[in-house]
Amino acid sequence: MSDLIRVHSADSHLMEPDDLWSQALPKSQADRAPRFERDDKYETIYLDGERKHRMLNEFSDAFRPPGAFDVDLRLLDLDNEGVWGQLAFPSRALWLSGLGERELYRATAAAYNDWAAAEIIQRTPRVLPAAVVSTIDISDAIEELGRAIDLGFQSVFMPTSVPAGLEYGQDLWDPLWSAIEEAGIVAAFHIGTGETPVFYRGPGGAIVNYWETCVPGQRVVAQLVACGALDRHPNLRVLIAEGGASWVPALADRLDEAYRQHGTYVRPKLSMLPSEIIFRQVYTSFQHDASAIPAVEAMGYTNVMWGDDYPHLEGTYGHTQQTLHQLFDDSTPEARRLVTLANFEKLFDVPSMPADWGRSLTSATG
């Protein structure tokens, strides 16, 4: 490992404090915000009084890097890993998309955005939090989006699963797509959100469910393309984070085949092939996938970004440079440029990387 690979990460998570909502909201609302309770064996997640998910403590206790809960330590972690800019999704606030009550969703999302603006945006330009907005009331979403843009957010988090009837292919979302497109920010979908993460119980369930979480992200793309939303909003950029990248050409081919072979039954018509719309507007992030770079090099899908998924277990903390070298040592310079830095810089304003940044790391890992 002779040289340092400097990179931006298009997928990471903030770790909100336990008392985020109780500090910001009246008790009547704070009590119904996401709450996390632990006994000897399980961590249980409650949402508006209802038990949403239960998982083994050992899972939630899995290794956390030093800077998981502190932004100054986080920046040291990033320095040590070779990560300069970082898109950051929520952790606890990911569960807000399970809320069914309009006012509660509006208030908890606003409280999250205020916290992330004060504690992250105001403290470092290297970590870019995604805003949270209502996904059950579009006018609330648009209003909060405006506020979030004023606070300095550059992307808005969207859950990959939504209730039946509210699918992203439905026309009701169109005003939000317009607002996001006009603001020039990114619609940042993160896989495994908007649903409980257990699809299957049986032998190999941990692996199967890990795969299942990425399917709804693919469904989002299929729907946004097929319904014409991306065609009508050609400057709307969509990110599907943490779900890999090489599924995109496969899905694009599948949609093209439907569009051509079943053309008589296709409504609405699109102005170009689904694959062309996808390759233009859909971005993805991956952590370890060996097939992600070949998707750029050999399949013409170039909107691929790397992500560290800091500070989660699926991420690369502690082996970031090792992973990056496995991914890029044999890649073309162009693929490396796009995936490590250029695509991120196309989507986000991030401060320039100092020329000497990471030199000490080079010697430490060299």
Add this chain to the structure above:
Amino acid sequence: MSDLIRVHSADSHLMEPDDLWSQALPKSQADRAPRFERDDKYETIYLDGERKHRMLNEFSDAFRPPGAFDVDLRLLDLDNEGVWGQLAFPSRALWLSGLGERELYRATAAAYNDWAAAEIIQRTPRVLPAAVVSTIDISDAIEELGRAIDLGFQSVFMPTSVPAGLEYGQDLWDPLWSAIEEAGIVAAFHIGTGETPVFYRGPGGAIVNYWETCVPGQRVVAQLVACGALDRHPNLRVLIAEGGASWVPALADRLDEAYRQHGTYVRPKLSMLPSEIIFRQVYTSFQHDASAIPAVEAMGYTNVMWGDDYPHLEGTYGHTQQTLHQLFDDSTPEARRLVTLANFEKLFDVPSMPADWGRSLTSATG
């Protein structure tokens, strides 16, 4: 288009006669077999008295090649398209997997196999039907599998969707995997089977649903690998037909990440990485996908076969050579060899292609 590309097809369909089950079974059973009823606008599919699916007549009336219902004409179609060997799934008998009554499933499957053996296997060695067996009683499945092998079948059709509790990751399937492995035939899953094909109603539904049908095929692979079935049966070869090929490296990477990063929670352990098991035992077929050949060339996933999906609307009848040239004119000779012929010949016994076969076609299309 100067040269003829000669190919085997790993995905096509027989078109069973209307009276298959009424000819072969007592009226009490025949009346409950799949039945297709048409009025002015819709074709409706009944199964054991229950309405299973309804689709526009124009969809089912879509263009059929001349040999759709006649094996002699079919061989002429294949000659004209440049297709030598052809794996053939059922059409109407695909619906048998929706049956819930053991005896009815057993009898209708056996009647289908008898018909396909007499009308296809006995009449040409170039078209290789997949046998149909019960998917609700494993002992019935194993018994019929033995009979089918005696009749000359080289693969067994499996639906990609099964009822909850009967997922392919469950241990109950293991005796069938053993029987298939021992017989040396192929477990041939076909996408879009075992379920009604409408997942989503809304703008772009035709495209979205076409994509949705391929997801359960991916789920089959995730489950068969994660539960250890493919690891315990290293000679079991699985085909996922008609769903594309380039999703395989993406899925393999995803399972590898789960296996490594969530290792503590993974049961059972496997003897190698999920990707290694998949690349060894999982075969796929595609029709038009531009990303399928790069998956072979650049991602190391070589078990890819082409399929014509004859005589269906998603297939290539009438433009087979044009599609093959788009796919292979710039491919490596090794990828072309594997995808057009070699992988098929590794899985199936098919008569040798006469050296001069297709010469007339060459001049006709040249």
